Amino acid sequence: MKPGGTVTQPTTEEVTEELVLLATHLLNCARGLFNEPQAYGPIRCLDAARRTFIIAEKAGLRDERLADIRARLDDFMCGPMEYHDLSDFLDELCAALLTALKGSDVLSSAGGERG
Amino acid sequence: MTLPDQPSDFMRVLLGRSAVRDFTPEAIDPEVLRRLLDAMIAAPSAGNVQAWAFVAVQDPRTLKLLRAFAPGIIQPAPLIVAACFDRSRAVKDDGEFWDEGLLCVAMAVENLLLAAHSEGLGGCPVASFRRDSVQEILELPKHLEPIILASIGHPARPLASPPRRDRSEVIRHETWGNRDAAHN
Numbered sequence A: 001m002k003p004g005g006t007v008t009q010p011t012t013e014e015v016t017e018e019l020v021l022l023a024t025h026l027l028n029c030a031r032g033l034f035n036e037p038q039a040y041g042p043i044r045c046l047d048a049a050r051r052t053f054i055i056a057e058k059a060g061l062r063d064e065r066l067a068d069i070r071a072r073l074d075d076f077m078c079g080p081m082e083y084h085d086l087s088d089f090l091d092e093l094c095a096a097l098l099t100a101l102k103g104s105d106v107l108s109s110a111g112g113e114r115g
Numbered sequence B: 001m002t003l004p005d006q007p008s009d010f011m012r013v014l015l016g017r018s019a020v021r022d023f024t025p026e027a028i029d030p031e032v033l034r035r036l037l038d039a040m041i042a043a044p045s046a047g048n049v050q051a052w053a054f055v056a057v058q059d060p061r062t063l064k065l066l067r068a069f070a071p072g073i074i075q076p077a078p079l080i081v082a083a084c085f086d087r088s089r090a091v092k093d094d095g096e097f098w099d100e101g102l103l104c105v106a107m108a109v110e111n112l113l114l115a116a117h118s119e120g121l122g123g124c125p126v127a128s129f130r131r132d133s134v135q136e137i138l139e140l141p142k143h144l145e146p147i148i149l150a151s152i153g154h155p156a157r158p159l160a161s162p163p164r165r166d167r168s169e170v171i172r173h174e175t176w177g178n179r180d181a182a183h184n
């Protein structure tokens, strides 16, 4: 935020840089999973979702419910490493995400997804 | 000798440290950095061989690259110290992969993390990274193997420690067969 309270929009170059770094991170995660404990797999995916939300927010995403989900992901990734039931936590997050997305205008009604 | 009934400042530092994975963008003061690095290389080493080498990275571009190749670094940090094992100074003569020197690198990193904590900073040791990529990014010669990346900075959230296994489960006195809890 700037002192006046206005949000600075990142340039296309800045967002592109973040996306390229995210893609690099994902490839490294993919390779690392062959050597790392299996339990790290879901955590890496969860963290990648978190990093993606951060980029989306920098690019202008303003959605309170999605921001709440991202904050929960932050707390999980940056907080103490405790062995609570990750599948329950992920179930909860996926359900919250579906509710958020159903009511969100982040999804437009135009066109189809393109691969 | 009478023992103080309050923990010393040093004990408070030891017991108060926890991994910090989220940092403010604030840079590290150069004088503080010098103290951290001095504390790091004050660690003990097998045969005092000091088979270690460190690269302290603060350049934003290199920091971004390192994090992209280190899935274990969760949030951007203003400082990453790459702690390397210097295989040319290996303690053992047989050239096996495992060497006491690896333990010494870990001790140096623990000193660094405790020093950071004592300065009001925080850090996290990270072993999840792609070794050959880090080797290339930091232009490390072949005999310097990166073992741990320590991300360090000003904590962006309050410190919180994960639970420890109960001391009676992991510590026994005199012999492992002695389950006498008197000491615990």
Ligand SMILES: Cc1cc2nc3c(=O)[nH]c(=O)nc-3n(C[C@H](O)[C@H](O)[C@H](O)COP(=O)(O)O)c2cc1C
Binding pocket: A080, A081, B017, B018, B019, B020, B021, B071, B072, B073, B074, B124, B125, B126, B127, B128, B129, B160, B161, B162
């Ligand atoms: C050798 C080693 C490697 C570690 N690697 C990572 C890592 O890649 N990513 C991470 O977030 N934490 C890493 N950690 C930090 C541990 O998760 C952390 O120390 C542990 O959960 C205990 O928490 P505490 O340090 O707050 O007491 C590592 C710790 C050690 C000792």
